Amino acid sequence: MARVIGLGGLFFKASDPAATRAWYADVLGIEFEPWGGVVFLPADAAAQPGAGTVFSPFSADTGYFAPSDAPFMFNLMVDDLEGVLARAARHGVHPVLRTPGEANGDFAHIMDPDGRKIELWQPRPMA
Secondary structure, three states: OOOEEEEEEEEEEEOOHHHHHHHHHHHHOOOOOOOOOEEEOOOOHHHOOOOOEEEEEEEOOOOOOOOOOOOEEEEEEEOOHHHHHHHHHHOOOOOOEEEEEEOOEEEEEEEOOOOOEEEEEEEOOOO
16 A cells, blocks of 8 residues: 555664663663664564564664764654655655665665655565
């Protein structure tokens, strides 16, 4: 159907990512994975295999959010990445980065009108 189906992730810059993760672990009980984030799985994981919401602090000097200078980036899960990109193109919005065939699915980055980077993700069921 080529639409957004959920929030795939919230990524934000932190001056000390390890201390930030420790704070979220201590205060909110979030158990981070060794790669630096956590994946919150949907209540009905069978409805969208491979989907989940990632919460992850990044180093303050990360280049991953570029060309945006915003201190955060979000990821939106989509059901048809090519369809969503076609719709975006009709509005003059084109990807600044595409990474198809990743282990977790297909990704594309676009910019919103205020210069925030949005990562679009079509999940792939995990092995």
